[in-house]
Amino acid sequence: MPISSKVGHDTERSQAIIRLVIPSLVILYIAILYFTSPTAAEWIVPVLSYIMAFLVVSLVLFIAIVRQPGVYPLRRLFGMLHDYSGITFTLIIGGKVLLPVYAILLWVTVGNGLRFGSRYLAVATGLALLTLGIVTGLTPYWREQPYVVITLVITTIIVPAYVHVLLKQTRRASEAAIAANLAKSRFLAQASHDLRQPIHSISLFTACLRDADLGAKERQMVDNIDKSLHSVSQLFRSILDIYTLDSGKVVPRLEVTPVRELLASLVQQNAEAARWAGVEVRVRPTRCCVRCDPVLLTTMLQNILSNTFKYAPGKPVLIGCRSRDGALAIEIYDQGKGIAPEHLTKVFDEFYRGQQVRDKDIEGVGLGLSIVKRLGELMSLDVRIGSRPGRGTVAIIQGLELASAQEVRPSTGHSMPVHLLRGLHVTLIEDDRNVLVATASLLEKWGCIVQTETSMPMRKVDCDLIVTDFDLNTEVSGADCIEHLRRLHGRKIPAVVITGHDVKHVQELLGNKEIPVLSKPIRPSELRSVLTALRLDMAPQASA
Structure with a gap:
């Protein structure tokens, strides 16, 4: 065989x-x-x-x-x-x-x-x-010519023998490097998961505080906590992105995506970060659709936009599209200090930060543009950075394949008012008690009726929707809990999985594309958007 x-x-x-x-x-x-x-x-x-x-x-x-x-x-x-x-x-x-x-x-x-x-x-x-x-x-x-023959025989023995020694040494070095990379990957994955838990719970608690009756000073303190959490969250996302890229787990999943919707979602997700940086994000509308992996493309744009907030605070940012060689290019312009020529060729290197005067307090470790470059290579996209010191910088993602709007799949992610979550019976499964309390408090603020569990529920309760962590530190996973509750109730209950691990890997383990998988630390607005979309899907089923 x-x-x-x-x-x-x-x-x-x-x-x-x-x-x-x-x-x-x-x-x-x-x-x-x-x-x-x-x-x-x-x-x-x-x-x-x-x-x-x-x-x-x-x-x-x-x-x-x-x-x-x-x-x-x-x-x-x-x-x-x-x-x-x-x-x-x-x-x-x-x-x-x-x-x-x-x-x-x-x-x-x-x-x-x-x-x-x-x-x-x-x-x-x-x-x-x-x-x-x-x-x-x-x-x-x-x-x-016996001496010629002897020379050839000796050469035929010595050269391969030396190559054998080199191969043996190379193999040992390769095995050591692989082992070191695996150890690094395991450490990053575990550290990322363990540290995401408290950050995730803090972000949910601060979301609850925002809805409380606070004074101006207290509200400013909550705002500062949110800002700090956002910075840490961006750092963890960068580390996890590098980990998944190094492990070769990232595979582009192409689909036709309207650029207008993708950019609108990007701006909405970064509204708070833009406000903290004093940046006005302007988008030139386009009706174009492209064939891409929307998650990976959003990550690329997110990292570029985060850089503009760091290096061009207080200045407007423009996002536009341009047709180049029969394909679409997305361009992001800022009016910051720009990048010096000696730094421009190195901006895509991992951990490289072209620091200039008074840049020492800028957050980050220099992974953002490296991730952008590597994701671009996965999708056969060309990423370029142009800059004029004192005038600003432009980041260009080009090579996006244009597609027809008729190929776009209908979306169920319609926005809904928060009050429409009132009365929604949610079974929440989470083994970390801090995260459990924080998530339950937030859901109850939105009007949900929450049944909390730290492991697989064994009794039947009213349940319209399941929110579960994937890794419950037991023999069963979140996927097992979803299957058990659906079997217990005799119907296909909508579910959401929240995880601190690689999202794509968890999606593969679930084997069900209909179950949304959200990454910790999750933004409360992202969780609310997913829940309301699922609630919207329940309405036609209930009336049928």
């Missing part, structure tokens, strides 16, 4: 391509010999005939590799035998004239080791020595 492997497929295909190229180089060498050494004509015809047959077999082998990718040891062994048989025939027929073909033998031997590993290197070395033995036994010139 073949072992499926993209890496194995790529290396084997590369080897097959080289197998087609090398004979062409040999033919060129033979052509040069033909015109410079007339005595070589006697062996040219049989060598050329063999080379043509070799090319035919190599082409068949290449087609087989392309059509059936994977690691097939027998096919690899056949390819190696094919290579060395061709080299053996060429060296025997060509004699001393084709002695330089030995370089190809050494190249093929080392290449098999570098591409397929030490085991294949050992087999290739054995076949190379066998080739030298056969050629020496059948070629008078080689028998007359």
Whole structure:
């Protein structure tokens, strides 16, 4: 049975391509010999005939590799035998004239080791020595040059042996690097999850305080807490984005998206941050639709917009769209101090911050634009930054594929007044008691009737909607709780999952795209929007 492997497929295909190229180089060498050494004509015809047959077999082998990718040891062994048989025939027929073909033998031997590993290197070395033995036994010139043969044999042993040592060291270093990356990823994931919990509960408590009857001074204090929490939340989102990108879990999910709605949602989500920074965000309307991953594109725009709040406070920001080469470009202009030329080429590097005078108090760790660049590469988008010191900066995301508005899926995310959540029976499941109390308090402020649980509910209660954490630190997950409550009530109860882990990974574990997954620390407005949208969906079902 073949072992499926993209890496194995790529290396084997590369080897097959080289197998087609090398004979062409040999033919060129033979052509040069033909015109410079007339005595070589006697062996040219049989060598050329063999080379043509070799090319035919190599082409068949290449087609087989392309059509059936994977690691097939027998096919690899056949390819190696094919290579060395061709080299053996060429060296025997060509004699001393084709002695330089030995370089190809050494190249093929080392290449098999570098591409397929030490085991294949050992087999290739054995076949190379066998080739030298056969050629020496059948070629008078080689028998007359014992020191040349000994030199070639020693070279054939020493070079692969040295390559084996290098491969072993490289493998150890690679394993150590992989282990370190896994440890870093696990640490970031766990630290992000554990630290998000208290931040999440604080943000919910402050949302409750906003609705309380507070004086101006107390309201300003709540506003300052919100501002600080927003900064920490942005930092954690950046760290989690880097973690998910490094782990290779981010896969774009393209859909047709109206740019007007995406930008309007972006501005709405950043209204508070813009107010704190004293920035007026202006958007030039557009009717264009693009085919993209709206979540990833929003993250890109979010990070760029956050930079404008940091580096251009108190100045207006303009978001516009422009048609470029048959595609759409989204451009964000600010009127800040700009970026010096020596910093402009490094702004996409991780943890790089081009600090200027009095920039030391600007928050962040320099991950935002790095994330923008990497997400752009995932969606085949070009991201550019232009700046004029003292005049401002423009960030351009270009290459967005234009699409027809008729392809847009109808959205259920209509806005609803808060009072329409009144009377909604919510079963809230959360193992962290601080988060449980904070979330329940907020839901009750909105008029919901909340039944709180710290683990899977075992009794049947009135339930219109389920809000649950995914990781409950027990043998059951939020997904298990949703399934259990739906089975207990005998109907498909709408549900929302809140998690401190990677959202896309949790969505895959849920296996149900109809269940919204929200990331901690969640904005109260985001939670309210999702709940009201689900309440809107309940109305037609209730009346049916």
